[in-house]
Amino acid sequence: MNKGERNVSVIQKLVLFCLKSIENQRTAYAILHLLNGKKSSQTIQDAHLFHLKQYFHVLPHLAREEFNQILDHLLEEKYVTCLGEGSYRMTEKGDMYLQEFAEPIIPSYLNGWSYNRMDKLFWERLSLMVQVISNLVAYNGRYLPIQNNKPDLDWLKNFIQRNRINRHELATQLFKELQQILTNKKIDPLILILRLTGSNRIGLTQQQAAEQLQMSMLTYQLHFTNVIHMILTEVKENNTSYPLLEQILETKETNEWLQLTQSTRKTAIYLNQGYDIEDIIKIRKLKQGTIEDHIVELAIVDSSFNIDVYVPPEVQSNIIKTSTNGIKQLKYIRQSVPEASYFQIRLVLAKHKSAVSV
Structure with a gap:
């Protein structure tokens, strides 16, 4: 199995795992709604009742056509059988496939239910913070912010004002926190690092990063979300170790x-x-x-x-x-x-x- 095939199987295994979890009590499209993060009462109930909260909203851009292709592949491989009207049942072969790997190939830090409203905001603020601090250190005041929405820009302005330390010390502290949080984890740091923009480099787009890492677009999106969720969990559990990153998590609304x-x-x-x-x-x-x-x-x-x-x-x-x-x-x-x-x-x-x- 080449690297590309292995990457595709990550998405297939995720869908197969979800099919097993719902036990034919919902149609397969309930899984699509779950992965998309559809904000309906039924989907929210499904996420909790079938213990699939961690996968809520982890693939918001998964299209119905792509989802159907995944189902077709699972049928071709005889991992599932179609019962009609959008219902599928996992076969014995499918169950063996889920158990085949000693290490789970579904990214393990995913926590979509807890972070689906926080991960996008965190990434916007983090990427803007890295860009601005990098340009501060380079004494470069002529650049276009990669995030141009006013709330993020206002937040960063307040962040800089609150952290009135030498710009070099600020950059050193941020580098230290990112290095610490991206080291010795079961993730590839490049998934995140390739996207960051600094004073002397432009971060890659999702498509460019996926191509460089030889991943499908969907697989890259899933792994990128996994990295962000890992950072969020680490910062929340050990906030004193990450004084700068911890400030990104500030919100006036409760998670519930x-x-x-x-x-x-x-x-x-x-x-x-x-x-x-x-x-x-x-x-x-x-x-x-x-x-x-x-x-x-x-x-x-x-x-x-x-x-x-x-x-x-x-x-x-x-x-x-x-x-x-x-x-x-x-x-x-x-x-x-x-x-x-x-x-x-x-x-x-x-x-x-x-x-x-x-």
Whole structure:
């Protein structure tokens, strides 16, 4: 297997792993929505219920046509069988393929759910910081910033003002932090370094970096995201070791709030103000099912969200007991717990992160 083939298999293995995880309880396109990071209540629920949060939004540019080609390849290799209507089941050969490698070939630092709203911002600020500090050291004031959006430029201006140290000391500290964080990790530092722009070099585009590293574009994007997520995790866990990089992570919003869809945020505001479901339906002019989806999403994302007002504790216990007995489909749980509505069942299972199918 040449290097190009090995790189392509990274994406194929990721899709195959996700197919195994959903166990034919969703169509394959639920995986595409997950990898794209579709901000719908269903996709957010799938990410949690099937324990695939780390892959949420890790391939935002994966097109449906490319995804279909991946499915076709998995079919040709007999790793999966098609059950019709977009449903696939992994074969024994596919299962063996997933277990074939001693080391997992899916990048291991991916944490899409936690970082999908942070990674792009981090990269924009980091790349701008490197460029500006490099030009400060070179005493070069004539260059075009690689990021031209005002929030990033304002942030960097404030960053420079807060860190009033000698420009050479600032550059030395930043180099030290980047060197430390990119050393002795299971990543190729060039994936990131090739993209950086300084006073005497222009960073490569994604396409150029992918070609230089002999990767497909999708594979490069996945590995680049993996490197950014590794840095984010390392900085968050050891922030005192990275005083400059840690400042890039500053945000006024909590991570949980960022994960919610915009529509769910609006519903959450009304709930916090004491409105019930019927009130919110009238105020927002939305269907009851939509508001119920928002509440299920809140239960998934917010660990402190109390569902007792929607489902009596005794009914919750009956639902949990039934689901832990191996019954995973909503309609069968409803038959065993007839006093519970489908909404109540979904809400309890979401709160307890249990995977079910309709």
